[in-house]
Amino acid sequence: MPDDYVWDGSGEPDPEVERLEKILGRLRWERPAPRWPARVIRFPRPVLAIAAGVAMTAAAAWVLTRPAQNTWQVARLQGAPVIGEQRLRGAGRLAVGEWLQTDAGSRAQLQVGQIGHVEIEPNTLLRLVEARWTNHRLALKRGEIHARIYAPPRLFFVETPSATAVDLGCAYDLKVDEAGASMLRVTHGFVSFEWGGRESLVPAGAACVTRPGVGPGTPYYQDASGEFREALARLDFDNGGEPELGVILRESRRRDVLSLWHLLGRTGANDRGRLFDRMAGLVEIPDGVTREAVVALDKEVLRLWWEELGLEESGWWR
């Protein structure tokens, strides 16, 4: 087609179009995003609040009493995945309590009720634990999955031998090895990795490792330096201490405050002071956040600082 170049840039370049692109391209929009204002939450007037309360109660009752959806649809993507003891030829259904297994040559896609889907890579073994409207839950014993969920936070859970991944919306990869250790990589939104009261909040672009008996390690951005990540792993899982913290403080960049913030709750008071000082050198300290309050692990102050870091707006899921 003679107009292919103007259509999608393919084909033989049209010299006139190229000349116009060069001239007019000087006017192209190149500005970065401005800082968006924080949202103001307006509380409803009393009458509206009562009406809203009644409606929400009725809706909640309807959701909770609705018959549970006991099976999820499974589609074969490659090879012959197995549900229970049945080889899957095309599509099938996975019932609560049943195992789905892929071998080295098979892959599958699991429809998570009506809220998303999970792609299951080869050599994976997982079980459907719950299939309720308020609790979509898998247990991943080994292997790798890619989850994509379009739903409010805390409706989809994946239990691994060393932590539970709680979806806060909406895409991540999770891998579990034979020893039960897992690696979570979030590609979009946020995931909370939880075990025994220990919680790691993992935003898009970040990852988090877990080990059986220890739970989730400290989340980190995947583009952090190798030294930073290695020191973090030793600190989390190999009795690391002062030398590792020194490396972490030295190697941390502005966005690595994600990791430093998590370490505040996992280190002693002296180290918390050092972490605060490093963070203060990397990001602006918001009004209301003081060194003393952070070292004392004042929850309200930590929450406020977390929100000001802009990694997410925690109000909607906490």
Place this chain on the structure above:
Amino acid sequence: MDTIIDFGFVKVTAASETASEVCLVEAARRGDRSAFDGLYRKYARMVHGMLLARAPASEVDDLVQDVFLSAYRRIRTLREAGAFGGWLAMITRHRAYDYHRQYREVVELPDDRSPEAVAAQDAPLAEARQVLAILQTLPQAYRETLVLRLVEGLTGPEIAEQTGLTPASVRVNLHRGMKLLREKLERREAHA
């Protein structure tokens, strides 16, 4: 091979781009500012180009900010997360319309630089504005599509995907718009 799309903080393949955009919109609805940044990165050129086709160039920067602030404040009213591009295009068109309705004469502030310095520094930009002025005399549909293609560097399929126009319409607009633009440029050169 799938194209890699870079939202700045997340890279996804084109095959999952639509799903990712739905994720961004859902997160932005919940108040996630970084998700709205992602939407801004994807659509800022579309908004800028659409406004450039409708309003004086000197006003467009402010109008772009207005459009995104308006979308940011109203994103919870968007019914279908997958329809963000078309919805944003509608806000942009309405903002341009409002601008003309409340039209105020634009007074250019005097430039303190010497005429020679102005000429040397602004010559490439002045040339671009001259061509843009000719482009702005084309019918609306051709003008918008050509600005998105030639100024913002979007391809035809990207223009269709972002604005909600059909690919066939975009192709026709590009083809006929280029024909008209060539004629106008030739006439200008003949008179020069």
